[in-house]
Amino acid sequence: MKFSEKNVVILGGSTGIGLATAEAFINAGENVWITGRSEKNLQPAALKIGNPKLKTLIADTSSLAGIADLEKAISENGINIHVLHLNSGIGIFSPIEHTTEADFDAQFNTNVKAHYFTLQKLIPHLAEGSSVVFTSSGAATAARLNSGVYSATKSALNKIAQIAANELAGRKIRVNIVSPVSVATEAVSLFPDEIVADLASITALQRMGEPEEIAKVVLFLASDDASFITGI
Numbered sequence: 100m101k102f103s104e105k106n107v108v109i110l111g112g113s114t115g116i117g118l119a120t121a122e123a124f125i126n127a128g129e130n131v132w133i134t135g136r137s138e139k140n141l142q143p144a145a146l147k148i149g150n151p152k153l154k155t156l157i158a159d160t161s162s163l164a165g166i167a168d169l170e171k172a173i174s175e176n177g178i179n180i181h182v183l184h185l186n187s188g189i190g191i192f193s194p195i196e197h198t199t200e201a202d203f204d205a206q207f208n209t210n211v212k213a214h215y216f217t218l219q220k221l222i223p224h225l226a227e228g229s230s231v232v233f234t235s236s237g238a239a240t241a242a243r244l245n246s247g248v249y250s251a252t253k254s255a256l257n258k259i260a261q262i263a264a265n266e267l268a269g270r271k272i273r274v275n276i277v278s279p280v281s282v283a284t285e286a287v288s289l290f291p292d293e294i295v296a297d298l299a300s301i302t303a304l305q306r307m308g309e310p311e312e313i314a315k316v317v318l319f320l321a322s323d324d325a326s327f328i329t330g331i
């Protein structure tokens with residue numbers, strides 16, 4: 100896969116899939132900016148990667164104010180974005196009858212509103228021919244118990260990504276979606292063992308995936324090797 104000094108912005112790059120993707124882009128020689136809500140995870144992430152081509156930006160993108168902070172930082176740093184990976188997300192699992200308004204809003208704000216308006220605000224900073232990759236989930240098309248809100252956020256994201264692919268095609272910007280299931284990340288490490296075992300059992304390979312395995316898909320979609328792939 101060939102890249103050439105591309106500028107990569109990863110929303111939610113401080114842990115898990117986003118961090119593995121950041122590391123993969125750094126190893127490919129790119130300039131990478133990762134975001135997170137605070138220094139708590141960003142600082143260890145920067146230490147782990149240990150490369151001056153990796154920069155961190157603090158922005159809680161679940162609100163328009165946080166997205167404005169991010170846009171300001173991108174603008175001030177003069178970053179012409181070649182790859183935008185909209186990856187941040189949270190999952191709060193409960194049956195419909197026990198779901199609170201706060202949990203509903205937190206998931207829609209973090210998983211949908213954040214990506215929609217970050218894309219909107221960063222469109223002027225996207226280079227012609229750039230690539231946008233959303234992290235959705237297999238949950239978008241599944242109907243597992245207790246995932247009513249989370250799955251709905253990911254279904255919404257899929258539709259937004261498909262429409263963005265059509266709206267941005269005129270500038271040769273490709274927009275695609277990765278839809279993992281069952282990846283062993285920090286978020287999943289908080290689940291009880293029986294839930295993790297269940298997550299592994301729903302995959303064909305009967306194991307959890309590694310964040311690095313998802314990162315490789317993001318790199319492929321962002322590369323010129325995927326030059327005819329968009330809206331997928």
Ligand SMILES: NC(=O)c1ccc[n+]([C@@H]2O[C@H](COP(=O)([O-])OP(=O)(O)OC[C@H]3O[C@@H](n4cnc5c(N)ncnc54)[C@H](OP(=O)(O)O)[C@@H]3O)[C@@H](O)[C@H]2O)c1
Binds near residue numbers: 136237284285
């Ligand atoms: N792991 C899986 O099995 C799996 C399966 C399907 C889909 N996914 C999706 O993959 C994506 C990454 O998940 P992960 O498993 O790698 O989880 P993770 O390790 O918890 O990573 C989530 C990332 O999102 C960031 N984030 C969360 N809320 C944010 C906010 N309001 N503003 C800015 N950043 C925020 C986190 O940053 P801070 O915490 O540092 O703020 C972190 O960098 C999510 O969209 C998730 O839904 C995961």
